[in-house]
Amino acid sequence: xxxxxxxxxxxxxxxxxxxxxxxxxxxxxxxxxxxxxxxxxxxxxxxxxxxxxxxxxxxxxxxxxxxxxxxxxxxxxxxxxxxxxxxxxxxxxxxxxxxxxxxxxxxxxxxxxxxxxxxxxxxxxxxxxxxxxxxxxxxxxxxxxxxxxxxxxxxxxxxxxxxxxxxxxxxxxxxxxxxxxxxxxxxxxxxxxxxxxxxxxxxxxxxxxxxxxxxxxxxxxxxxxxxxxxxxxxxxxxxxxxxxxxxxxxxxxxxxxxxxxxxxxxxxxxxxxxxxxxxxxxxxxxxxxxxxxxxxxxxxxxxxxxxxxxxxxxxxxxxxxxxxxxxxxxxxxxxxxxxxxxxxxxxxxxxxxxxxxxxxxxxxxxxxxxxxxxxxxxxxxxxxxxxxxxxxxx
Numbered sequence: 294x295x296x297x298x299x300x301x302x303x304x305x306x307x308x309x310x311x312x313x314x315x316x317x318x319x320x321x322x323x324x325x326x327x328x329x330x331x332x333x334x335x336x337x338x339x340x341x342x343x344x345x346x347x348x349x350x351x352x353x354x355x356x357x358x359x360x361x362x363x364x365x366x367x368x369x370x371x372x373x374x375x376x377x378x379x380x381x382x383x384x385x386x387x388x389x390x391x392x393x394x395x396x397x398x399x400x401x402x403x404x405x406x407x408x409x410x411x412x413x414x415x416x417x418x419x420x421x422x423x424x425x426x427x428x429x430x431x432x433x434x435x436x437x438x439x440x441x442x443x444x445x446x447x448x449x450x451x452x453x454x455x456x457x458x459x460x461x462x463x464x465x466x467x468x469x470x471x472x473x474x475x476x477x478x479x480x481x482x483x484x485x486x487x488x489x490x491x492x493x494x495x496x497x498x499x500x501x502x503x504x505x506x507x508x509x510x511x512x513x514x515x516x517x518x519x520x521x522x523x524x525x526x527x528x529x530x531x532x533x534x535x536x537x538x539x540x541x542x543x544x545x546x547x548x549x550x551x552x553x554x555x556x557x558x559x560x561x562x563x564x565x566x567x568x569x570x571x572x573x574x575x576x577x578x579x580x581x582x583x584x585x586x587x588x589x590x591x592x593x594x595x596x597x598x599x600x601x602x603x604x605x606x607x608x609x610x611x612x613x614x615x616x617x618x619x620x621x622x623x624x625x626x627x628x629x630x631x632x633x634x635x636x637x638x639x640x641x642x643x644x645x646x647x648x649x650x651x652x653x654x655x656x657x658x659x660x661x662x663x664x665x666x667x668x669x670x671x672x673x674x675x676x677x678x679x680x681x682x683x684x685x686x687x
Contacts, residue, residue: 315651326678327651328666332535338581344573359557361388377510392527392540400427402551408458413444414659442469446480459491465498468665470611475509482518492522498614500531506612532574537567592668615669622662636661648685
């Protein structure tokens with residue numbers, strides 16, 4: 294019996310795999326400091342939960358339109374004007390089962406077999422797999438600390454050929470926390486227009502930015518780039534709603550129609566109750582978001598300074614999201630605590646087994662010289678975890 298060859302090429306999510314092992318060890322009574330988590334450790338704000346309860350009590354528990362309830366699509370369109378200076382009609386919005394689903398829909402809508410998607414690396418582990426699921430070919434363009442893990446347009450241009458269909462930009466970035474400047478995005482927009490490419494702009498971390506950093510949407514520059522951009526966003530990270538599974542895409546009507554048709558056959562509508570909760574999140578008070586960002590900034594500053602104070606380790610300061618890439622290159626090729634450190638996978642395994650600290654290997658993100666730490670955990674856990682790492686390396 295020959296099962297799907299395409300499906301068998303898809304790798305398990307490295308972030309979920311390390312999280313599963315850490316949870317198993319915790320269930321066995323082992324005290325694990327888990328830096329692998331990719332979700333805010335804050336509770337969903339009370340007014341959002343209340344809206345979901347109200348939706349249940351009002352009987353909003355039936356099918357909705359496949360692309361989302363009109364009220365939520367209108368709120369998203371208003372948000373895109375107010376926050377991002379992009380004008381979309383509610384009909385240009387498709388509400389999906391999380392931003393990952395919105396990305397899947399986007400790639401499924403635009404790719405034909407063999408089409409290439411250029412993406413700066415390190416990048417989120419699901420991007421290459423989502424492209425492959427849509428019969429596309431992921432093309433990862435390496436970056437490094439010298440550019441704060443950003444890839445300028447002139448470098449991206451070298452990877453463009455007659456098979457290139459799209460450029461994927463994730464800003465703020467998972468796993469690096471990099472945020473592209475307006476000028477950097479304008480250069481990429483010009484490149485996309487010059488070569489007739491689509492831009493998939495994943496902006497799920499847009500509210501989680503620090504210092505004087507400014508988030509800019511690439512689709513906001515002019516009608517040409519807007520017409521060829523698919524904006525991806527959602528409520529998971531901004532409002533601590535990861536389990537509610539509400540994301541969305543905004544694009545030209547031609548692309549939106551395809552996305553809507555695909556979703557109508559694949560999943561139909563996203564969860565009705567979660568849609569009303571998302572409506573409350575987007576239209577309600579943003580104070581919980583402000584408070585969450587302030588706390589993340591404190592943690593970011595601490596973890597950045599602490600890592601750079603440990604012999605053999607280093608990192609660059611992220612401008613957004615809640616991740617930091619820890620450079621472990623000085624330990625590659627060494628034997629640590631009985632483990633031959635060939636790369637980030639062995640390093641992460643060693644830390645989990647010997648220090649009871651979970652980090653995510655950089656290899657599936659596209660750079661084996663790093664491991665990713667999430668600071669979406671309490672400052673006390675961050676302190677404890679980094680103390681354990683330092684002891685382990687000594």
